[in-house]
Amino acid sequence: MTRGDRPGAVGGKERSPRRLPVANPRNPARRVTTVGVPRLLWIPAAAALALVALPVVGLVLRADWPxxxxxxxxxxxxxxxxxSLVTAAISTLLCVVLGGPLAVVLARGRVPGLRVLRSLVLLPLVLPPVVGGLALLYLLGRTGLVGSELNAWFGVxxxxxxTAVVLAQTFVAMPFLVVSLEGALRTGRGRYEAIAATLGAAPGYALRRVTVPLVLPxxxxxxxxxxARCLGEFGATTAFAGSLQGTTRTLPLLVYLERESDVDGAIALSLLLVVVAVLVIAVARPRTAEGLS
Amino acid sequence: MKTRRALAVAGLTLLLAGCGGGSGGSSAPPAPSSAPEARRLTVLAAASLTEAFTGLAQRFEGDHPGVDIRLNFAGSSDLAQQIVNGAPADVFAAASDATMKTVTDAGLTAEAPQIFAKNVLQIATVPGNPKGIATFADLAKPDLNIVVCAPQVPCGAAAEKIEKATGVTLTPVSEEADVKSTLGKVISGDADAGLVYVTDVSSAKGDVQGVSFPEADQAATNYPIAVLKDAPQAELAQQFVDLVTGEAGQNELQAAGFGPGT
Structure with a gap:
């Protein structure tokens, strides 16, 4: 790793306020030279915002408030x-526990074929969720590759x-965690860990005391x-887990079902999902904005 | 370092390509339709009619040169919602009186709907019926994984009606949102049996085994059809309805497992 690798290192004066852009990613005083937004961009930007926001307005207007x-x-x-809340929480925890180490391996590992691995991790992002659900079914279903063994040996x-709901959600949500975390790990580029190592820190110690605090955002x-992705998960769940009240029927599945018989009920539940999603984003927004930058 | 960035760009491109593919595919077909005097008839039909109506549409196109039938199969309540929300179509064939009622209540049919077919439930088991399910009451055995449709959809409402009539209470492992999902869980072998329409068993072509039970007749489902009020091709639409309710249509429907309409 040489300084020449860094695009910012050769910059002139305008880079000086953030000479070490990753030195303290949580530093709110970090300043970036601002350039005006070209006027032309406002039109598509407004269209994009309208496309995202107006459908929700439609839901609100159509709702049977009384x-x-x-x-x-x-x-x-x-x-x-x-x-929905319980399974999404467990799935997110699983994503952190399993996806966190995977992100570290992808960002820092020196194994051949890492690029292939990285593309594999992105697969659930690209696949339609229902395809993921079918894939899970043919792996873990009663006649599936692993599922038939589980059934024969343990009667499971x-x-x-x-459990199937949690697995489906973890499957679809994993890339979100891995990609965000890997991005955060990459910006550090291991310099601080390298310094920690020269000071005698073992890799595990450096990870715990240097890397983790740096990538927390x-x-x-x-x-x-x-x-959020777990909360919204529908396709993989319906294909893999089925739909039964209290066991596998999460909010999106209930919305889909209610829509058949009671459109007002479906809209009310949809708005509930919107509120939960907004709450999640609001609670985590400052961190989110930083982490994604 | 550059390669990593290139990889990220490639990944993003892949994502975008994935999104674009779908919309590109669906927006492409209208272009060649500018062929001279091609008359297009749009038929919205319940998913269970897929096989029978595909055959009938081919026959209709053969009898009416220059006519192109566009078939749109989906859950009938979805289709009813689409019609109520202004989707342009000529004919609607629903899988229950209730879904047709959504459309007639909105004043969107050109005439009173006609019942052109009936469907009854059948037990679908995995091939060979290893659990030896022979009657409706057998489905209540505790060691069985049973899948049914949720009561909100027609096949689930029918199953519930039979449960009430027979006093047999089922404890399904899943209540699916549509009949094809119910069938799918049996085909994949994850459920021992499911309650689906007799026509679904026949369309599964050996992937499941059907077990008929006499109580099914108590919850027969009507299939109504009607020309829509704003049909762009009202005359052709009426001819298509006549084909479905006529002898040829009835033969095709009965071959797919449907019972005759009244």
Whole structure:
């Protein structure tokens, strides 16, 4: 690693305020020279914002507000909300526990074929979730590659259980955590760990005391994204886990089902999901913004 | 370092390509439709009609040169919502009276709907029926993984009706949002049996085994069809409805497992 690698290192005066852009990623005083936004960009930017925001406005306007409390406190809605929050929390934890180390390996490992691994991790982002669900089913289903062995040896079947919901969510959310965290790890480029090593820190100690504190914002933003993705997960869950109140029917599955018979109920539940999502983003926003920068 | 950035760009491009592929694919077809005097008839039909209506559409196109039938199969309540929300179409064939009612209540049919077919539930088991399921009551055995449709959708409502009529209470491992998902769980072998329509068993062509039960008749589902009020091709639409309700249509439907309409 030479200084010449860094695009900023050869910069002139305008780079000087952030000579060490990664030295303290949590430093709020970090300043970047601002350049005006070309006027032309405002039009597509407004269109993009409208496309994202207006459908939610549509939901709000279409909602049957007087019936809202009744629609949201039904047994099925409360069960679905509870199940969604619990499974999304467990899945996010799994993403951190398993995806965190994977991000470290991808960012710092020196193994041939890392690029292939990285593309593999991105797979759930590119695949339609329902395809992921089918893939999980043919791996872990009762007649699947691993599932049939689990069934024969331990009498365990995974589909139709809450475990299946968690697996489906972890599958689709994993790339969000790994990509965010890997990005955060990369910006550090291991310099601080290298210094720690010269001071006698073992790799594990350096990871714990130097790397982890540095990438906490990235980890937080990745976790928030993963949690949000878990909450919204539908396709993989419906294909792999089925749909039963209290066991596998999360909020998105209930929305999809209610839409068949009670459109008002579906809209009320959709708004509930919107509120939960907004809360998640609001709680984590400052960290998220930093982690993604 | 450059290669990493290139990789990130490549990944992003892949993502965008993935998004673009879908919309590009669906927006492409309208272009060649500018062929002279091609009349297009749009038929929205319940997913369970896929096989029968595909055959009938081919026959209709053969009998009416220059007519291009566009078939759109989906869950009938989805289709009903699309019609209510202004989707342009000529004919609607639903899988239940209730979904057709959504459209008639909105005043969007040109005439009173006609019942052109009936469907009944059947037990679908994995091939060979290893659990020896022979009656509806067998489904309540505790060691079985049973899948049904949720009561919110027509196949689930029918299953619930039979449960009430027979006093047999099922404890399914999953209540699916549509009948094809229910069937899929049996085909994949994750469920021992599922309650689906007799036509689904016949369209699965040996991937599942059907077990009929007499109580199914108590919850027969009607299939209504109607020309829509704003049909761009009202005359052709009526001819298509006549084909479906006529002898040729009825033969095709019965070959797919449907019972005759009234």
């Amino acid at each position: 019936r809202m409390p009744e629609l949201l406190t039904s047994d099925s809605a409360l069960d679905a909300l509870r199940l 079947t995974i589909p139709f259980t809450t 990235g980890l937080a933003s990745g976790s928030v994204l993963a949690f």
